[in-house]
Amino acid sequence: MENTVSLSITRINENSPESLEDEVVREAALTIFFNDTELVTMLCSPAEERYLAAGFLAAEGLIENAGDILSLTLDETRGIARVIARDRGEAGRIWKRFISSGCGRGATFYSAADVASPPVESSLTVRPGQIYRLMRAFQEQSEIFKSTGGVHAAALACGDTIELFSEDIGRHNAVDKVFGRCLLDNIATGDKMLLVSGRISSEILLKTARRRMPVLVSRSAPTDSGVKLAEKLGITLIGFVRGHRMNVYAHPERIDYAE
Secondary structure (H helix, E strand, C coil), X not given: CCCEEEEEEEEEECCEEEEEEEEEECCXXXXXXXXXXXXXXXXXXXXXXXXXXXXXXXXXXXXXXXXXXXXXXXXXXXXXXXXXXXXXXXXXXHHCCEECCCCCCCEECCCHHHCCCCCCCCCCCECHHHHHHHHHHXXXXXXXXXXXXCCEEEEEEECCEEEEEEEECCXXXXXXXXXXXXXXXXXXXXXXXXXXXXXXXXXXXXXXXXXXXXXXXXXXXXXHHHHHHHHHXXXXXXXXXXXXXXXXXXXXXXXXXXX
């Protein structure tokens, strides 16, 4: 299914109306069944739903790796993903729902206490020029955003290269699609960076920590909880990357100023 649709609109410039065709991003509902239990229905862009389902379950701690998934089937017509997985004793947590701060995403089940892991340890360092170049490439790759202005994006980067890229109406969904692909395709994340377009909240930090990623970069702002978690979890948090400026909110020791 296409991610956008062309619609007839009226555009008003000053006081003059004009009829034209405009691209609008599509929205779809995806319901995830986990071990025959209806888990959640989320709003998303109708693409990469298999990666979205896997990434979401991994982010919630319901699966650990691709080996935990016994089967994953997708009914695109009905918008249903069915996942049968090994029992990791996590099923009781699925009722701990609360409304998240994300767009295009209704519920999440975890809390900071669920990420009971030591701080991320990594020898990875990044250079300011490297971050500026990656963010420019990241924005240039956002084709759906260019045509509609209605999506968020996330990417996996290594060195000066963007290895994976996803767009979705929800900023959490975009991250889950990237991480879901990493999980299903066995792509290592411990020596990579995560690039995102939207606000960095605590949920995004927890997702990043689950994948043991040392650097998180956004063109937008973090929340105070996001900054606190980055400090606690050992993640270098970089925000407001615009042109040749950026703010480092946590663990600046990974910044290498030698260009």
